[in-house]
Amino acid sequence: MSLKLKITLWVSAGLMLILFFSFTFVYYMFIRVTTKGEVELLKEKARTLLLKDLPTHPEYWQNNSQMDELLIPQEMLRYIAPDSKVVHQIYSDEKLISYPASYVNKETVVLETAADGIFIFVQMPVYQEGHQVATLEIGRNLRRLGEYSSMLISILLLTSTGALILALLGGYFYTNVLFRPLQQLVTTMQNIEKSGSFRHISMPAKMTNDELTMLGATFNRMIDRLQDMFQKQEQFLADASHELRTPLTIIESYASLLRRWAFRDDQLREEALEAIISESAQLKVLTQNLLSLTKIEQENGENSVSFNLIPILEQTAASLRLTSGREIQVQIASGLKELLMTGDPHKIRQLIIILVDNALKYSQERVELDVDLKDNKSVEIKVTDQGIGIAENELPHLFDRFYRTDKARNRKQGGAGLGLAIAHHIVQQHGGQIELQSRLGHGTMALITLPQTCQ
Template identity: 75%
Template sequence: MSLKLKITLGVTVGLMLILFISFTFAYYMFIRVTTKGEADLLKEKARSLLLKDLPNHPEYWKDNSQMEELLIPQEMLRYIGPDSKVIYQIFSDETLIRYPVTYVNKDTITVETASDGIYVFVKMPVFKEGHQIATLEIGRSLRRLGQYADMLISVLLLTSTGTLILALIGGYFYTNVLFRPLQDFVGTMQNIEQSGSFRHINLPAKATNDELVILGATFNRMIDRLQDMFQKQEQFVADASHELRTPLTIIESYASLLRRWAFHDEKLREEALEAIISESAQLKQLTQNLLSLTDRDNCEQEVAFDLLPLARQTAASLRITSGREIKVQLASDWQELLMMGDSYKIKQLLIILLDNALKYSQQKIVMYIDLTDDNWVILKVIDQGIGIAESEIPHLFDRFYRSDKARNRKQGGVGLGLAIALHIVQKHKGTIELQSRLGEGTTVIVKLPVNCQ
């Protein structure tokens, strides 16, 4: 069963229940209010008769003319003794006297429903010298009310049937209109599945708050992201293939050279072995970098560590290996700066940023550390090197991207450093930003939360 048909039937069944409850309540209130009104009239009439002092005036019953003038059509008067026997009675509707005679000692109202109508009986005790001696009963046939009730039931049934038919027809056409965008969604998705190409769902030109329009807009944004990721994946595969092919080609060439000529030429043999070792190391580094980019766990190795000695040790190690001046500058005189995260990854991040600064500048490098009032660690790596063109900054975090003027294979690396740095920062739920101008240097700004949870 389709969702459209389920909704149509569900709405119809719900409407049927609402109509049944509403019409039942309306019918019940109609009968209740009408019979209560009739009963109140009969009670008033009974009180009027009791004022005639019926126990001391039995002639009223013997001379029916005095009592019959109080009767209306479809009515009955009975005077009942303590033994539940009728002493006197007059009536204008024989159907009323078929109902049982009962002797009561308090005001009683009884409503009887039969196939030929509704009957109301009012009984009131008759007293003489403070003692009850009889019961006065007045009954009335509400046959006309029964007819009205039957007519009301017919009208309600006819109205319910018409309403349900209209609900079915209207619901079917309305769900057609309502589900048309969903049908477009399904058609577009099936088209994407069959063709393998990315497509957008057509949306109305005027933006609305309609949930289906919002769903369509969300779907289109998802398609855009998938298309972008797919294109990046294709570019990544192409770039990775290129980066892998270069060292493999060199290794293969020198291996062939070794096999043909280098066994008898020591100098050639040393050159070939050096090239093979160098390209193997490059290949190993590339593989490690690619594996780093596939790590998707957020704060997997989260521990508390002191950032200050980690930064100082990293700067000292690179200062020794490079022979360059690297200064760690603190915004305040802290003794320690504790934060939560993966200390190994943070160290890798610092190495990447400092290594880049060392490659593309010859002046002093400054690592600036600050802590904001809302517990964010600010790391800045500042160099005075060749800088980066403003148009190239948005692409620097792309995998395998190198600036034509600065990032090239001769200086080492494969264009994955900043991509890995971005990945580490995102794992720690932080941000990274580059500020640079050609010929003036580059500043990398990293913001990391003290607690990455």
Template identity: 75%
Template sequence: MSLKLKITLGVTVGLMLILFISFTFVYYMFIRVTTKGEADLLKEKAKALLMKDLPSHPEYWQNNSQMEELLIPQEMLRYIAPDSKVIHQIYSDEKLLRYPVTYVNKETVTVETASDGIFVFVKMPVFKEGHQIATLEIGRSLRRLGEYADMLISVLLLTSIGTLILALIGGYFYTNVLFRPLQHFVSTMQNIEQSGSFRHIPLPAKKTNDEMILLGATFNRMIDRLQDMFQKQEQFLADASHELRTPLTIIESYASLLRRWASHDETLREEALEAIISESAQLKLLTQNLLSLTDVVRENCEQEVTFDLLPLARQIVTSLRITSGREIEIQSEPDQQELQMAGDSNKIRQLLIILLDNALKYSQQKVILSIGLTEDQWVVLEVIDQGIGIAESDIPHLFDRFYRSDKARNRKQGGAGLGLAIAQHIVQKHGGSIELKSRLGEGTSAIVKLPATCQ
């Protein structure tokens, strides 16, 4: 059963229940108010008869003409003795006589419902010299009320049937209009499933706060993100394949050269071995970077420990000075002896190495590492070089995987275009931000802001 049909039937059933309760209440109140009004009239009539002192004037009952003046059609008067025997009675409707005779000692109102009508009986005690001697009963047949009640039931039934028919028809067309955007959603999703291409759900130019419109806008944003992620994944696979294929091709070529020609040529053999070793190292570095990037994407700032950043930075700078033979300067506040921060010290080490290594690759002059702490407890790291710089158009893409502004020069320098992507993920997992500022020929500045406590 479709959702549209379920909603239509559900609304119809709910409306049936509401109508049943409402119409039952209307019918009950109609009968109750009408019979109460008739009972009040009979009470007044009974009081008027009691004022005539019926026990002392039996001639009223012997001469029916006097009582019949107070008797209207479809009515009955009874004078009941204490033994529940009828002493006197007059009537204009025999149907009233079929109800049992009862003697009561207090005012009583009884309503009887039968297939041929509604009957109201009022009984009042009759007193003489302070003692009850009989019961006066007045009964009235509310035949017209029964007819009106039957008519009311017919009207309510016809109204209910008409309302339900209109509810079914109106509900069906309304759900068609209501579910039209949902049908577009389903159709678009089926097209995406069948064709494998990303599509948007068409939305009206004038957007409203309608839930369906909001759902469509959310779906379109999700499609945009999925399409972007899919394109990045395709680009990542293509770039990774290219980066892996290049060293493997070189290694294969030199291995074939060794097998064919270099067994007796020492110079050629050394050249081939050097190339194989170099490309193997490049391949190993690329593999490590890919694994590192995967780990960074998957992990959050789980290794939260408090450590001193200054000794860690000094140790890294010292190591890079030795391995690169370059001048690297650390700048910090003169009176700053320590800088405590919370996070993963291994990831922060990796971050500093990536930034400093990039600065050393693309600069032949001194590299500066500036470390500071702001008043609102943010650690600021800035790596400054005076190298070749980066074109302004390339800066937004530098954090993309495998992106390189100068592929030939990066290949020569040994980079694979993953370092800044890894650095960005490390910073993001620590709840910080990273920014690059650069101009061609004037150098580059990498600015990192990290919270002193892990986010």
């Protein structure tokens, strides 16, 4: 059974349940109010008769003119002795006298419901000199009330049936409208599953702010992201395959050369071994960068702690200064003795190493590392070199995986083109921004802005 049919049936069942209780309440209140009014009338008539001193005036019952003025159609008057025998009675409806008489010592109201009508009996004790001597009973056949109640039941049943039909039809059409976006969603997902291609749900020209429209828009945005990720994955695999194929081809060529000729030529053997070692080192770096990039993308701030950034910058600069033999100048903003921030200190150190290492590769002058606190809530780091610079049209692509500029990044000097992609992911994980500013022949500056508290 489809969800649409289930909702239609549940809504209809709920409506019928509400109508049942509502109509039952209406019928109950109708009978209660009507019978209560009739009972009050009968009580008033009984009190009027008791004022006539019935025990001492039996002639009232022989001379019906005294009682007929109080008797109306479908009514009965009975005078009952203590032994429950009817002493006197007058009536205008024979159905009333078929009910047994009973002697009571207090005011009593009896309501009888039968197939041929509703009957009310009011019984009141009759006193003489302070002692009860009989019971006066007045009965009335509420035939019209029974007819009206039957008519009311018919109307309520007819109304319920009409409401049920309207609920089923309305619920069916309403759920059709309600589930149309969901049906489009299911159809689109099935088409995606069959064809393997990404598709969007068609959205109305005039967007509304309801949940189903938001669901469709969210689905389309998700498809866009999946398509973008799928394309990036394909591009990543293609680029990684290309980067891996080059060193493997070189290693294979030199190994083949070694097998055939190098054992007779020392110079050729030395050249082949050096090439194999160089390309193996390149493969190792590429593999490490790929693993590092994958690990960074999977992490989500699990190692976030509070740390002082200044010692990390100084220690990293000192290590790179020692290994490269180049001048790396660290400039801390005046008055800034300590710079606390929240994040992963190991990733921040890796970020600085990548940027400073790039600056060292493409510049023969000193590299400057500046740090400052902006607006007392964000950390600003600048890595500046005086190198060959980068063309302006290349800047938007520098954070793409395996991207290398033609002029500034050849394979031997620039590596595999993963360093800035890793740096970009690190900055994103810390909720910051990274920007490269450069011109050919005028050096490059990497500007990183990080919040002091990582989100």
